[in-house]
Amino acid sequence: MENKELLDVAIIGGGPAGLNAALVLGRAKKKAAVIDAGRPRNAVTREVHGFLTRDGISPSEFRRIAKEEIGAYPSVSFAADTAVSIAGADGRFRVETEQGQTFASKKILFTVGMKDRPLDVPGLAEVYGKSAFVCPYCDGWELRDQPLVIIHKGTELMHFAPVISGWTNRFTVCTNGPDELTDAEREELLLNGVPLYDSPIRHIDSSEGIVRQVILEDGTTVPCRGIFFKPNLVIGSDLPQTIGCEISEFGEIVVDEFGKTNIPGVYSAGDAASRMHQAIAAASRGAFVAAVINGALNTEAWRRNE
Ligand SMILES: Cc1cc2nc3c(=O)[nH]c(=O)nc-3n(C[C@H](O)[C@H](O)[C@H](O)COP(=O)(O)OP(=O)(O)OC[C@H]3O[C@@H](n4cnc5c(N)ncnc54)[C@H](O)[C@@H]3O)c2cc1C
Structure with missing residues (x-):
């Protein structure tokens, strides 16, 4: 027309x-x-x-x-x-x-x-927008003080980690493969009490959109109430x-x-x-x-x- x-x-x-x-x-x-x-x-x-x-x-x-x-x-x-x-x-x-x-x-x-782009982490699509988010200014308040998993790596992780620490100090980093960090950066996370895992993510376990734990290929499970990831x-x-x-x-x-x-x-x-x-x-x-x-x-x- x-x-x-x-x-x-x-x-x-x-x-x-x-x-x-x-x-x-x-x-x-x-x-x-x-x-x-x-x-x-x-x-x-x-x-x-x-x-x-x-x-x-x-x-x-x-x-x-x-x-x-x-x-x-x-x-x-x-x-x-x-x-x-x-x-x-x-x-x-x-x-x-x-x-x-x-x-x-x-x-x-x-x-x-x-x-x-299509999400490449098994189980992430089920929780995206419900308990997994990308921006703490948008959704950090709802997940404040909760145990979280952060899926990030490299330089961007080192920008993101101090930012998210303002909402919760109970977070674990899963880099889902090589962490792309220097020894000094790993040390910085350690000094701030942040556990770091580089094993690939096997699956995100959730119920009705609410994440329960992140399961890694090496068998590690990380219980959490929310996720922030790099889109x-x-x-x-x-x-x-x-x-x-x-x-x-x-x-x-x-x-x-x-x-x-x-x-x-x-x-x-x-x-x-x-x-x-x-x-x-x-x-x-x-x-x-x-x-x-x-x-x-x-x-x-x-x-x-x-
Ligand atoms: C999970 C999630 C949670 C978020 N939470 C918040 C929040 O709490 N607070 C906040 O401020 N921001 C939030 N955001 C970010 C916010 O949604 C965006 O910043 C905002 O929507 C951007 O607005 P926009 O108009 O630029 O684009 P959009 O809102 O994405 O709109 C773009 C539109 O263009 C249309 N379009 C694309 N191509 C064409 C085409 N060729 N022809 C016709 N139409 C087309 C699309 O269909 C879409 O409707 C969130 C984002 C995500 C992913």
Whole structure:
């Protein structure tokens, strides 16, 4: 189905970043469509924490309220669909979707988030989002002072260990293979009373999503009430790469301080263009980049009148 109207912005991805961008653009009288496949990374979890006025809300309720609020601004529309191709250039892009819709828009905003690569630890998928998490700022409070297993290794482990120690000092590190640590780093963990195991993980034993113990290949069992692990992430959509957006060595879309990618007229915000993966940070950045886009659109229209 061809949507004949030329949009100001096609927002691809309707998580906190895309939705807050839509709110700002709607309030600025801009024609925007939020095209959203509805597969957010936090779908595995029950509660969003740390978002002022919404602490503990479910991800689906968060989106429902957001859409209700944006509904007050008639220039914003929603499409429950997946964007599959983008052609054209700044001023006139053409977005095609899986369900055969076509949108023409002056600007593109990628708010496609990140997604997890398949989890390679047996039993981890069963507990992910229920008692296994990736970010202590999101879920550390719920697991405070509990015995935890941390699945991390190398330099990142040595950043993570002091951080998680603020929530609990009862944690064990399982590196699930070679620990990639120096002797000095092992000594540092020992001095802080942190047990370290490098045997591969055979299985995570759980009941109804709540972890009971981590079982290692060498027969060791580590009882625990929760897990934090290092996620293995990739951008939520291939489209940014397909149209030539530069991707950083850390896997996110490269943007400048205003959210502009290397492609004129294409912007990005939220998890896909940041290493700070939190809902409020994504929403904030979505709002900011929407204001940047609005400024560009208004300035371009103003100059055409000169
Ligand atoms: C287990 C877990 C728990 C978390 N807990 C918290 C928490 O308590 N507090 C917190 O602040 N943060 C939490 N987070 C992080 C938070 O969910 C993210 O930071 C936030 O959702 C990022 O928002 P976003 O809008 O950038 O992306 P997302 O919310 O991931 O939304 C991206 C959207 O884009 C869509 N999309 C992708 N490609 C396309 C396409 N081609 N066409 C159309 N749509 C597309 C996806 O389907 C998705 O709906 C958690 C994350 C996880 C994994």
